[in-house]
Amino acid sequence: MREERGWSRDVLAAVERTLVLLLAEHPADEPVTYAQLDLPRGRGRSIKQTAEILAELGLLHEQRPKAILAWIDRRTSTLPTGFQTDVRDWLSWLHAGDARTRPRSDTTLYVSLGAVQPILESWAPTRRHLREVTRKDVHAAVEALRGSRLSNAVTALKSLFRFATKHRRIFTNPTTQLHPGAHPYPERLPLDELTLKTAASAAVTPALRLIVALAAIHAARPQAIRLLTLDDIDLPNRRIILDGLARPLDELTHDALRDYLAERRRCWPHTANPHVLLSRLTAAGVKPVSTYYLKQHLLVRHQVRLDDLRADRVLEEALNRGPDALHLAVVFGIEESTAIRYAEQARRLINEDQHENDNKIN
Structure with missing residues (x-):
């Protein structure tokens, strides 16, 4: 299991210490409960990995309460x-x-x-x-x-x-005639220079530079960034697969990937996690980083929203290449209705600029 999960020597040693403490006086024929598993906590212990081993051997009696x-x-x-x-x-x-x-x-x-x-x-x-x-x-x-x-x-x-x-807790339902109604999607505008500078200055680590590049250049969704795997990357041929869509790898994203992968190998040389982005918590397993990982690194610390960077990239494409919804859907893999909204917004901005220019001429 160590080789399969890519556990380091320290993790393996912590698992061994936890198993010794846990099973030293435990009856051989009885399974271990999660309540017992929580007892040997402290420095040099590894509860999560120990639970995986016991579950693999069929010795874990109950599931942890949700x-x-x-x-x-x-x-x-x-x-x-x-x-x-x-x-x-x-x-x-x-x-x-x-x-x-x-x-x-x-x-x-x-x-x-x-x-x-x-x-x-x-x-x-x-x-x-x-x-x-x-x-x-x-x-x-x-x-x-x-x-x-x-x-x-x-x-x-x-x-x-x-x-x-x-379930007969009430006699009549007071919400039968209540309707939420449709609320309009927020109008997207190109990000101002200050916001773009903030995003650029937030990219202070290899991980952050990669995250910002994927959102700002490839309009990648936060989930697509989290789920990106090593198999989705082809550095020699400069290709990347995001949300199932193969795309050419630009110079900036290529360099950000190369730098982050070097950092990844240095920090977690034995990890078997297939995902590109890792954290201290996910390096010993196979799951992707959490949504909070992205939020903590960018929104909480630097007030940068990935959704804003992604939307700005799509809108930029619509303004530079023309408000063509089909082109946006093909390039970014977005839904037709979403592509139409971006195209309509770009068309309004183009018309407003044209109207302002006409007024200046007149």
Whole structure:
């Protein structure tokens, strides 16, 4: 397993110490539980890799409780008392699903609770239970919201009260006539010089230079950057595959890749992780870096959004090559509707510039 996972000598030594501490007085015929696995924590221990070995040998008795379930209990315990049980059961239902409802992602749960929590808290002084909430209360709660906040709140409220109706927690559903409505996509404009300079100055490490190059030159999505593997790169022939689309490798991205791969080999020479980007947490496994890895390095530390760099690159292509939606879809592998939006925005900007030039001439 060491060779398969690319574990270093230090990781292997930590696993051996953890196994010795764990199994020294453990009955030979009994499997190990996660509760027991958590006991030998401290310096020089390796719980995650030890769990992988025990699971591989069939000696791990139970699965670790999902973090999302602990999050549900923790967050709902802070809600007004009368709403706690219903909201906890609703989130658990979203997570697990049922015969007619597919399970929702953890992100959906985070967004849903974030949307309804302030509304529930505003109802708490006058409403003790979901049964007491009226249609007027619901409409008043979302009246001042706009855009995605409105859409998220309406969607979450309808889901909550649909669950409560289905499980007979309430008598009537006050959200039946509530509709989120369509909110327009944000208008994209070329990034200003200050933002571009900030992005350039943020690229202070080989990893950051590669991330910025992929987003700003190839309009790569954050997920495509995270999932990029070594097999997707062909440095000698200067080709790269992003989101399943093969593209020529420009000089800047080629140099950024070469520098980062050298840094990668220096830091994790024995890793078996197939992904290009690695972190201290993923080098000993095979999973990609997390979405937070990109956010932490760019947004949190330097206030640079990859989505803004990506959008600026697509819009730049539309302005320089003409607002051709088909060309944008082929070059960047984006959906037809998305390509049309970029083309229309580029056309508006071109027309505005032309109008300003005509006024100056006149």
